[in-house]
Amino acid sequence: MFEPVEIAHDIDKDSFEERLPKLRTDLLEAQFSLLEAKKFPVILIVAGMEGAGVVDALTHASTVLDTRYVTTFALDAPTDEESGRPRMWRYWRVLPPRGEMGVYVGSWYTTPLTDRILDESRTTEFEQELKTINRFEAMLAAEGALILKFWLHIGKKEQAKRLKKLDSDARTRWRVEESPWGGTKRYRQVERAAGQMMTATHTDHAPWIAVNAENPYYRGLTVGRTLLNAIQSRLSQADQAKPISVPANIPAVHDRTVLMDLDLSLNLDKSDYREQLAKYQDRLNELLWKKKFNKHSLVLVFEGNDAAGKGGSIRRVTEFLDPRRYRVNQFAAPTDEEKAQPYLWRFWRRLPVRKHIAFFDRSWYGRVLVERVEGFCSEADWRRAYGEINEFEKEMTDAGVIVIKFWLAIDKDEQQARFRAREETGYKRYKITDEDWRNREKWDDYAAAVCDMVNATGTRLSPWILVEANDKYFARVKVLRTLCEHIEKQLEGKKSKS
């Protein structure tokens, strides 16, 4: 990935200071090229033994880089907005946009590593956490990110010496007092856990670089030069934004009958509709006011054919909900802050905090529907999206988010009738555009995409509910009923734990 950095391990202060100005100039130049290209972000993780100089890395970065384009992040205790959402939410919050750099002292590795060091029996969880990280970094890399991870290493003797020095200075004593790993006492445990971590998460697209940090001059030059080489090398690549390809995650056997099996003639008469709607609206309110729900949040995805009645269904769900607790998210064109991030970023941004409900009127599934069918992204992009979406939703359900996804299906004739009716009604004209008519021409392509999507991303914990929606009454009641059933099941499932 980058040329080896050749610096003598025993480099002295004079040689360091001689070489520093050029390194600074080169790094600033690289940073400006990065900013100009706006093709990819740089993610720099610095971790290491206590006393190895991890904290100094931040100070150092601020002296050699133009900090207007650098986000720094040091891991503090999570706020309740953070702890009330999936674990990775707080990191998504601070991802650098394309063209900029993020320096992480304390990162997604910190908590898993610390938990493992303090409890070495925590093997399975640790391995799983590292796998989650691998998938996260693969996604970032596939979205273009240049990821570098440094592990600063020092020997036990050197560590003892450094910690003693830190402890003797009032200005740095807190570093020793706040030490989560307990200094030299757990030196071996740290070494073991870090070794396992690096082995399990070292990849071509997100390599670990172990740096001997006994000599601070060597440490500084090595980190700086490695970073510089990596940026320069990436900038010189032809297609800067697509460094890795991820294996397709779409099922080998395409079962494209799921939509065909639907009985779109299902319907409900008005009085049954009224009665059942009221019953399930009532039931939903009851469920959401249960104490048990306080440990959860609710994510409702609405997808469907154009004019299938998503908006109307959502309104029947929200009709009697406390407006303080829900938010309906629709998605207009992405802002430039959103465009400069991985495609899932704008959805992460809208995840509800505990006890709250987020509706997604269209969602991250756009990637494998409209973007796939219309060719707005490459085949490699939408193919990897199935796995990324599964991972995204798994992170939600792991965190107690109740996820349910509705596909509202109508047939081609019903759609045509609704389009015509909309064109005739003044205020509904805005809901129908030439694009809607054009999309109809690709009916079969969309149907195939929907079948692949349902097959590849429907799980027990975040199921796809296919809703026969030719009859609006039937559709609305089915949405509310299955929603209540799913919430009930999830709240019961947690009974043993709470």
Next chain:
Amino acid sequence: MFEPVEIAHDIDKDSFEERLPKLRTDLLEAQFSLLEAKKFPVILIVAGMEGAGVVDALTHASTVLDTRYVTTFALDAPTDEESGRPRMWRYWRVLPPRGEMGVYVGSWYTTPLTDRILDESRTTEFEQELKTINRFEAMLAAEGALILKFWLHIGKKEQAKRLKKLDSDARTRWRVEESPWGGTKRYRQVERAAGQMMTATHTDHAPWIAVNAENPYYRGLTVGRTLLNAIQSRLSQADQAKPISVPANIPAVHDRTVLMDLDLSLNLDKSDYREQLAKYQDRLNELLWKKKFNKHSLVLVFEGNDAAGKGGSIRRVTEFLDPRRYRVNQFAAPTDEEKAQPYLWRFWRRLPVRKHIAFFDRSWYGRVLVERVEGFCSEADWRRAYGEINEFEKEMTDAGVIVIKFWLAIDKDEQQARFRAREETGYKRYKITDEDWRNREKWDDYAAAVCDMVNATGTRLSPWILVEANDKYFARVKVLRTLCEHIEKQLEGKKSKS
């Protein structure tokens, strides 16, 4: 501000449904013109008696508007990220960008109003809170916002009837149970407090519109038509973004000697520097680890002549701080999300949560410095900024934020010497641009702007510290020393309360 809306108070369902389609079409059209013009946001506040239909307003808005461009906000208990910051922070978070609309059910009025209803002796505080709101809305309006505030009113008898009905339906019972004002029991108190609120905060640029809400059809049409007229009328105005002018807030007598009085020959030798720097870095760490500081946060503003040494001073302050607790904010070109908001928005966004420290390397003072001198904003804009900035900082100090602002002053010769030196040093060349040389030509204009700024915005609680910075050693020590002294004073000042 808008033509009177003429609708019969006893309008029936049939007439309502006859008029609704046209209203919807017109509102959607107005919304798209608003979006296309991208000149101003619309802020719609809906408040009213319990049972008057405030909650329904959200549902209603979602049926008649294109909700992709509408933010809705209902007031829930503050999260710790919100309660750890100035009171208005949570509202700044949800301001609609230019071209879009925000519908607030529960707004900045809710808490003051509820507090007053539950405790009628709370007069002074209530009046002060309303004054703060007036200044906030004046600022929003001056930045272009179209603000409409509806108060939905019903009689006591009608209220009793409606609350009984809500209580009898399982789906709406929570509205009665969660009622913060206690229903008809406090009808008169609500009426009194709301009356006072409307009188005190009714302005041309943010009017209250009282709506008789006994008839839901009348209520719906009135709110819709009033909103429509207001948007159309604003869209037809020549200069859509500048609806009001605020009286100048700059002191009548310009004291422009503050900079001249500085003795820029002040200096420190290296050994004194080292000793004192260590002493105050130590002291600062001590102060920030005090338990008392946990109720506070710290905002440090650094402004100064180009090349005055802001970055170097900040690094001396952060050198031994826990990186988890501070963040240095520098400001590159605003993103489009930032450009679509009032100029203070990007700074509100970066305010630290309790226990944390935010450095601002350049800040909101850009408005009255570079924007004033270079003519990047109108004279009316920078003149009103002094008051807005004072209000902004008062909201911080009221919330326990310790605010201190440094002006690093060097003289013209020293600046020239530093510019030359930068041009000669490779990695520092990036810090010096043609713009820096051009700014020098306006030295006297900048000096006048600095004097006005210091006079108009320096207060006991958020003071300006003028730092003689020709000698870097002297400057850095003065920054650290005055910072420590100010924090000490603020922590002591709160002793009696904590």
